[in-house]
Amino acid sequence: MKKLSFFNKIIFVVNSLAAFLLLISYLLPYVPPKSFATLSVLSLGVPLLISLNIIFFIYWLLQVKKQMLLSLVVLLLGWSYLGALYKFSSSKKIEEPGNLSVMSFNVRLFNKYNWKPNKTTREDIVDLFIKESPDIICIQEYTRGTPITLEGYASYNGRYTKDVKGGHTIFTKLPIINSGSLEFEDTDNNAVFVDVVKGKDTIRVYNVHLQSAKINADMTNYINSQYSRDVFIKRVKMAFQKQQSQVEKFLKHKSKNPYKTIVAGDFNNTAYSYSYKKILGDDLVDTFEEAGNGFGKSFDIKFFPLRIDFILADERFKVNGFKTYSDVNLSDHYPIKATLNLNK
Missing domain, CATH: 1.10.287 (Helix Hairpins)
Structure with a gap:
């Protein structure tokens, strides 16, 4: 010195x-x-x-x-x-028989409250799904008040399901043989799941939406005043504590699952968090880390390459591709898609 x-x-x-x-x-x-x-x-x-x-x-x-x-x-x-x-390698994209594509997207209620000036958000999101045509679509912040219809897809919780909170749904081209929900306490958040059949395999797909800290995309709101920073920290602390309880409930349910598993959704936390680490466990892999590139930013926030949306796959899957749709400006999140294959 x-x-x-x-x-x-x-x-x-x-x-x-x-x-x-x-x-x-x-x-x-x-x-x-x-x-x-x-x-x-x-x-x-x-x-x-x-x-x-x-x-x-x-x-x-x-x-x-x-x-x-x-x-x-x-x-x-x-x-x-x-x-x-950050992934320095280019995105992996391997086309081979038996590939299974999974997309996850927090659609922010299809812009129900006009956060964005786009008046055709709902139609544009449907067009995206049709164009990309993934085998499985996990949607967070889905409104059942104005449901969407996707030809060739079955869905769980896409319309009213008794005793199940709205907001999250799964569309799939594969036959659904079982489905259900994990209802988190004292919150609008929950997780839904389906068991689908592909060939000789049954696959459990979870769509998880953990507690939100309600982070504003404009970080300057938290920088400009002490009050805003204090409120922000308090809100995040409470959200992360709730997330822990939600993750514990999820893991208890997952422990009884006999099938190969895919976990997709909006974790409202990063890959450096307790929640992420617990969900990842020893038997799942992060498909972005396996096949993505760049920052993989999934949340539209100023100054930060924040990745809070994930597709985690059973380690018995081969990850043949991953894509972040960073050019799709239809929500405060970006869609992500993973391509998986069981023929390892």
Whole structure:
């Protein structure tokens, strides 16, 4: 530090703080939000912390300063985190017999309250589904008040289903032999599932929508005032604690499932969170990490490459493709699609 200029000393102090927070964040997947809610909020900022440490490393490297080792060591310790943030390889796209395509999309009630100026959002989303023609479509924030019809698809909860909350539905071209819902307490959120048959295999598909922290796409709302930041943190803490209870209920249900499993949906949390880590478990893989590319940003928020929508697949599937539809501006989320195959 003695040989550093005053400016560089300030830079190194900020660098040290960013490195420390990133190091602490490596513990987040193992810390239940109910035990340490404040720390769990940090999971939303991990993409920023990774980016800052990369910038600091490059800054010191260009000056040939040993301070570059701080961020370098911390980044290397969390090497797997980099894969969850950004995939340097190009998207995998393998066409072969037996492929199964799964799309997930939070449609935000088909723009029911005119958040976007587009007056044909509902029709445009239907056109997207028809054009892409995935075998399975998991929709979050679906309104049964204005249901959609997709020719060639069966659905569960696409229209009124007794004792099941609206908001989430599954459309599929495959025969449905069983279906149901996991009703989460004290919330509008839930999870629905179907058992479908493909060839000789039965596959369980979950469509999960975890508790929302109601994050505004314009992050400046939380930066401009202390009050907004305090409200934001309190809201996120409460949401993540609820998510823990929802995940526990989901895992209890999933543990009794005898079939190969696909879990899709809006987790309202990142790949660095306790909720994600628990759902992923030891038997599922993140299809983005297997076959995606770039940041995989799935939520339209300023300044942040936030990936909170996932398609997780049983490790017995081969992941033949993954796509984020970042050019589809029909919701505050972007659609995602994975291509799977059981012929490993």
